[in-house]
Ligand SMILES: *[C@@H]1O[C@H](CO)[C@@H](O)[C@H](O)[C@H]1NC(C)=O
């Protein structure tokens with residue numbers, strides 16, 4: 001039996017959540033229902049919380065997210081080139097000067113470095129994944145959707161890159177974007193107009209840089225490491241109230257079928273229906289709306305911080321057959337929700353809504369925020385569902401094999417990059433690098 005105060009509390013929580021997509025009316029059923037195989041909450045949660053970070057976007061290199069962002073006034077941009085002419089049309093810039101040197105690769109003795117500073121906030125559109133990699137297997141899909149309204153896997157060479165840039169800039173002029181952000185080894189900004197919103201800081205002919213261990217790789221590889229993990233490159237302020245995700249099954253339902261039975265690394269946008277392309281383009285073209293004010297990026301990171309490290313510890317304890325320690329970790333994770341008089345169902349309810357019930361009660365969420373809320377809900381529900389079930393069993397007896405299976409299943413489903421480490425710790429070598437890196441080290 002629930003105590004009266006708990007019953008009141010649960011009633012309050014439930015009424016707070018009205019209007020959201022709590023699909024299962026009976027919480028006790030939810031406790032025994034794993035996520036639907038076609039649901040994408042974990043994938044949305046994962047991609048959104050990985051934005052602007054090098055490592056996770058190299059690991060899953062086909063982008064799924066398009067998001068408006070702002071670069072504040074006073075930010076430096078770098079453009080390396082082989083002459084001293086300021087570009088009169090769209091060109092590439094880097095956020096780190098080391099990376100701009102790559103444009104002088106062929107003739108380092110002719111290297112000119114143009115440094116610009118933003119004189120007002122620049123409106124930017126960011127494509128996640130390894131979106132500057134010229135690859136036919138999906139890295140350019142989301143850009144092509146916007147520029148040409150279809151995916152063209154063979155438009156990879158230099159001419160197509162300029163055509164893509166020009167098409168993006170033309171679309172940007174209509175919709176208010178100054179530049180486009182992509183990532184490969186580091187972030188690059190495709191700047192449409194070198195005379196608007198920026199001014200020249202310096203334009204100098206550089207000495208040939210001597211680099212160790214060979215040629216130019218060393219220095220720019222290190223620049224990418226600066227942005228490997230959260231918070232990633234901090235020079236961009238994302239507007240998540242307008243984020244568009246290809247994992248949004250309401251916006252792009254045709255992609256559910258293309259992903260069915262396919263490894264996450266192979267997920268791409270090729271195969272999207274014409275109707276869904278129109279819907280995606282319309283969504284991205286909408287003007288800014290005032291959102292709820294919730295800091296979604298922080299909310300997602302708080303959830304990752306709360307569970308990330310300790311789920312890893314739990315996995316270790318189970319590998320070491322340490323039932324007692326494992327039970328204690330689960331107890332720690334659930335501690336804020338372990339009601340004195342609570343049934344597993346009540347504990348699950350509190351745990352699975354703690355981070356989201358306020359957001360769920362807001363009437364003013366944008367469509368994108370609705371997607372983020374759903375992702376946070378599905379993710380925390382599954383974490384709490386797994387932990388509460390284990391905890392309820394463990395009170396009697398921790399079954400190490402069953403706990404192992406369940407924690408392995410949960411962490412595979414969440415697939416957070418915080419767990420991407422060698423165990424035991426490894427040298428910095430190819431084995432620990434996302435595969436897109438490997439060619440550089442061989
Ligand atoms: C998932 O979606 C695919 C493609 O639409 C469908 O064939 C499959 O039956 C769905 N799976 C479940 C369990 O509903």
Ligand SMILES: *[C@@H]1O[C@H](CO)[C@@H](O)[C@H](O)[C@H]1NC(C)=O
Nearest residue numbers: 396397398399400401402403
């Ligand atoms: C505890 O679980 C183990 C493994 O599942 C089982 O062999 C054992 O009989 C259980 N003990 C009790 C007291 O339930």
